[in-house]
Each structure stands twice: as C-alpha cells, then as structure tokens.
Amino acid sequence: MTSEQAKKFIAGYPGAKNFVKPSHLEDLSPLLECHVEAIVCRKDEFHDISGAYMPRKETLDKFAQACGISYNPTAETTRKEGSSCYVGSAQGMVMGPDGKQIMGPICEYEFDVEVRLEELKLKGKTAWNNGSKSTRPYTDQELAAERIQLMKVGRMRANTGARNRATIAILGMQTGFKNLFDKNASDHTTVTFLFSRIIVNAKNEMVLNRMLDNIAGPTQALFGSAPVAAISGRTDTAELPMRNATPAGDDFDDFPADPPADDERVARLVAAISEWTLSDDQRIAKRAQAIIDRGESNPDVLEPSLALLCYLGNGGRTGANVCIQALDDAPDVANLKALVEKVNKAKAS
Structure with missing residues (x-):
C-alpha cells in the first residue's frame, strides 16, 4: 500500500497500540511498499504478572510475522554452561526502507535448573486441604522429579526465551504492558496492535x-527453452455456419449433425489398411504404410487399394507385380478398379 493508504488504515484504529515504524510511511523506492497489519489479541494471550501483561510466545510469534521478522541462523545457538545451565542466543532482522536487512541486537536467555529449583523451594508446593489452598515444603523425591523435568526442557526454554527477547528488541516493544486490560475483564476482551x-x-x-x-x-x-509452437487454424473471423440448427421458437433440442457417411467409410478403410502395415511381407507393409503416410482420404482410391493389398497378402501371384506398381504410382481410380476386377476374375478361376 502507498503511504497515504497506510495512514488511512492506521486512522481506522484510533485506540490501537501503534508500533508502525515512521520510516515505513515515508516515500519509498518504487520497488518496495509498506504493509500495515492489525493484530487483535485476547486477554488470555498475555501473562498477567502483578498487573503487567506480558505477551505469550504464540502472541510474540504473531507480532513477528506481522512485522516480517526473520532470525539470523548464524547467531542462533544454545550452549550448556556447567552441568545444569543452558544459555540461548538469537538475533532478529527485518527489511528496512532502503531494502537492506536491519539486524537487531544479539539477545541471550539463561535457563539455570539449579536456580529454578531454589525458586520452587522458596515458593513451596501447592496443597489443598479440605478445599482450602495452602503450601508445604517439597520432599526430596519431589525435588528430584522436578529437577528431571527442568533438565528435559532446559535447552528448549533457553532457545525460546532468546527468540522472544530478540523479537521484543527489534520491535522496540516493552516487555510488559501495565493496565492493558481491566483486572475484572473477561479473557475474551481484546486489544488491537498495529505493525x-x-x-x-x-x-x-x-x-x-x-x-x-x-x-x-x-x-x-535443466531442460532448455521451450520452442514456440505455431497453432494452425482459421485466419478469417467469419462466423462458422451452424449445423442442424432448429428454427427459433420451436420445442425441440438441437442435436449434433450426424457425420457424413463417407467419413465413416474412410475411417473403416484406413483402419483396415493400417492392419496391413504389420504384415511380415515387406512389400505389402511398405505400400500400406505409404497410403497411410500420404493421408489418402478418397474412398474410391482406398477401397480398391485395400482389395489389392488383401489379394497380395493372401498369396495372390497372378499380376502381383502389376498390383504393386499400381499401388506405387499416383492414385488412378480407373486403373485400380480395373485391376480389382482382374484380380477377382483370377480368384474365381
């Protein structure tokens, strides 16, 4: 969208949290354009920490997608320090108004299993007694089980935390929002963010x-350039005549016209001649193939030619050379029919 369209879009959300970059609304190169997106978030998509609402991971992922954030793979690592501490690092990047990538800071997040266990010890384990909530100290066995669970997710939590920090850093967004929602508002209450x-x-x-x-x-x-194939067809724009069209206003449906009888006859004769192209006698196969190749469509030529091929294929010897010569010469209907009559007389005798 253009700069004016973007400003008009933003004006349609007067109460939204605006994180649109001012540099994106300036005059850009014709090769680039600005895209503004409105993200609607529910209250339950944030962590409520003492009245400060922090976006959850899936919420930050939506923000990152709206801003076109990608992550530098060379800066994204997770290392282990000591026996129980994982440190993740990540770096976000976005396309700038000049078309170049803008790199955010490299952010780290530390997940120390021993520190998390100490926090659990201080908070105690939640217990319920006759419907009332209370806390009690962890037993040694419970702490051992918690330690195993923390070790399982330590590397993943470090990587996720680093990505979240990198996203917030390149967005220029605070970690949490105070008074974003009313304390008594339902979880379906929404707020809009603009990116x-x-x-x-x-x-x-x-x-x-x-x-x-x-x-x-x-x-x-891989395959080379495809050749441009010319498609032959009618070059005039005259309307083709309709076949078997019924007069306007009648109650009968139009049916396609039956194909001419000669077309069926030609197709039948061509199919019969094609079978002789598979003959073991090369003299017969060669003449049959020649008829097919030249696209003969005159039934008065095809019918006597087929009769001569059948005569030769069935072992006819009388006048065989004359028949072959007639098939090789230019089609002569009278000559072919005369030969067929002679062949029929020879077979009858």
Missing part, C-alpha cells in the same frame, strides 16, 4: 519480470 513491514512491490514491472526470470531460470537450465 508495519516493508515488502517487495510485486506490482512493479521490473520486480515482476525479475521474479518470473528467477522462477523460469532453473527450468530452462
């Missing part, structure tokens, strides 16, 4: 052509 990102302007002709080149490049490298 912006720079995207490639696919409507630009230069960008579009470049995208098409990138798509077609690998295919052409």
